[in-house]
Amino acid sequence: MTAQIETVHVPLDGGRAYDILVGRGLLAGIGARVAALKARAVAVVSDETVAAEYGATVTDALAEAGLRTALIAVTPGEGSKSYAGFAQVCDGLIGHRIERGDLVLALGGGVVGDLAGFAAASLRRGVRFVQAPTSLLAQVDSSVGGKTGINSPHGKNLVGAFHQPSLVIADTATLDTLPLRELRAGYAEVAKYGLIDDPEFFAWCEANLAEIYAGGPARETAVASCCRAKAGVVVRDEREDGERALLNLGHTFAHALERLTGYQAARLVHGEAVAIGLCLAFRFSARLGLCPGQDAGRVANHLALAGLPTRLDQVPGGSGDADQLLDAMRQDKKVRDGALTFILARGIGKSFIAPGIEAGAVREFLVDELRG
Ligand SMILES: NC(=O)c1ccc[n+]([C@@H]2O[C@H](COP(=O)([O-])OP(=O)(O)OC[C@H]3O[C@@H](n4cnc5c(N)ncnc54)[C@H](O)[C@@H]3O)[C@@H](O)[C@H]2O)c1
Numbered sequence: 001m002t003a004q005i006e007t008v009h010v011p012l013d014g015g016r017a018y019d020i021l022v023g024r025g026l027l028a029g030i031g032a033r034v035a036a037l038k039a040r041a042v043a044v045v046s047d048e049t050v051a052a053e054y055g056a057t058v059t060d061a062l063a064e065a066g067l068r069t070a071l072i073a074v075t076p077g078e079g080s081k082s083y084a085g086f087a088q089v090c091d092g093l094i095g096h097r098i099e100r101g102d103l104v105l106a107l108g109g110g111v112v113g114d115l116a117g118f119a120a121a122s123l124r125r126g127v128r129f130v131q132a133p134t135s136l137l138a139q140v141d142s143s144v145g146g147k148t149g150i151n152s153p154h155g156k157n158l159v160g161a162f163h164q165p166s167l168v169i170a171d172t173a174t175l176d177t178l179p180l181r182e183l184r185a186g187y188a189e190v191a192k193y194g195l196i197d198d199p200e201f202f203a204w205c206e207a208n209l210a211e212i213y214a215g216g217p218a219r220e221t222a223v224a225s226c227c228r229a230k231a232g233v234v235v236r237d238e239r240e241d242g243e244r245a246l247l248n249l250g251h252t253f254a255h256a257l258e259r260l261t262g263y264q265a266a267r268l269v270h271g272e273a274v275a276i277g278l279c280l281a282f283r284f285s286a287r288l289g290l291c292p293g294q295d296a297g298r299v300a301n302h303l304a305l306a307g308l309p310t311r312l313d314q315v316p317g318g319s320g321d322a323d324q325l326l327d328a329m330r331q332d333k334k335v336r337d338g339a340l341t342f343i344l345a346r347g348i349g350k351s352f353i354a355p356g357i358e359a360g361a362v363r364e365f366l367v368d369e370l371r372g
């Protein structure tokens with residue numbers, strides 16, 4: 001049974017507008033919604049964990065709606081967002097004879113969404129895709145906005161394409177089976193939306209953390225609020241020529257940490273890296289005299305309360321030294337003319353794009369952070 005459904009519309013032009021549906025129990029009714037997109041076949045791309053839990057619900061619902069289905073499941077985890085994972089999905093789609101008019105349906109977390117989205121963008125030079133996000137991170141962030149791609153040994157998301165989904169179906173009941181560590185990791189991106197430009201939302205998160213973790217209406221509110229915020233940014237700046245870079249708050253640090261930990265979930269997952277990155281972005285801003293130290297402390301306190309790491313010395317196996325971190329950051333997609341761009345903050349909800357940041361200043365900051 002589907003309870004209340006919240007719809008967030010993403011009004012992109014050129015026939016690329018789409019809806020994000022948020023509600024409990026949406027997967028059971030996914031067949032009719034996908035059939036309305038007028039495809040003959042739908043290839044569901046998932047990972048083995050999510051496929052075991054929800055694969056049959058989705059393929060049965062699609063088949064009942066008269067659609068031919070196929071299921072491709074990759075190994076769970078960031079390692080699948082790789083050249084090998086991309087080849088597996090593309091060849092799976094080709095093997096199942098997915099045509100230009102057909103659909104790819106990403107059922108899973110952000111790894112599956114980014115990977116399946118990139119395969120859809122590439123297959124026969126582009127087929128449509130639907131996002132059915134099942135992790136908190138994917139429901140609040142990665143399923144919206146059309147950034148798709150894979151990682152390179154040189155850095156995160158360095159190979160990819162902008163390819164918007166045709167529909168996003170976020171069944172919040174799937175979060176009931178999400179491991180606590182992954183729920184917490186997704187929460188880092190929830191808090192990010194408050195820290196970017198919405199101090200009231202951050203205060204609401206502080207007051208409602210326990211309810212968001214417990215499930216129920218506060219969780220749905222958090223998912224829909226983040227989707228609304230992201231949809232607004234994406235419509236104004238789809239390809240990150242300006243404002244969209246704010247969604248990268250904490251990510252220059254986070255992506256360097258993910259590369260240096262070899263994209264190994266045993267050490268760090270994306271949301272945990274983002275939590276550390278958010279704290280570093282605020283502490284760096286405070287060090288540059290831009291942000292009150294109190295605000296940086298408030299961010300770290302809240303993320304620690306949420307069960308997330310906040311410092312470099314919490315990275316299992318170590319984070320790498322300042323030079324290694326800086327070297328990894330030089331591959332950031334926001335680099336311009338060789339100079340680093342950071343998203344910094346003048347306070348909670350007051351983030352801004354800061355181009356031309358001196359590498360020396362970043363290095364000194366990291367050396368001090370690593371000293372503890
Ligand atoms: N495209 C974007 O805009 C964007 C935004 C944010 C993050 N990302 C990317 O998203 C990825 C991280 O996504 P993630 O945190 O969802 O990781 P993930 O996809 O690896 O999922 C986390 C783990 O949870 C499991 N899982 C997912 N849903 C489940 C469920 N309902 N029940 C039980 N287990 C479940 C998965 O099998 C996996 O082991 C990173 O690669 C990151 O770069 C992309």
Ligand SMILES: O=C(O)C(=O)C[C@@H](O)[C@H](O)[C@H](O)COP(=O)(O)O
Pocket residue numbers: 141145147156157189240244245247248251333
């Ligand atoms: O959608 C965006 O734009 C974001 O920056 C959202 C981030 O949370 C996400 O991790 C994204 O994949 C990072 O993008 P990248 O361009 O820095 O790889």
Ligand SMILES: [Zn+2]
Pocket residue numbers: 141189251270274
């Ligand atoms: Zn992110």
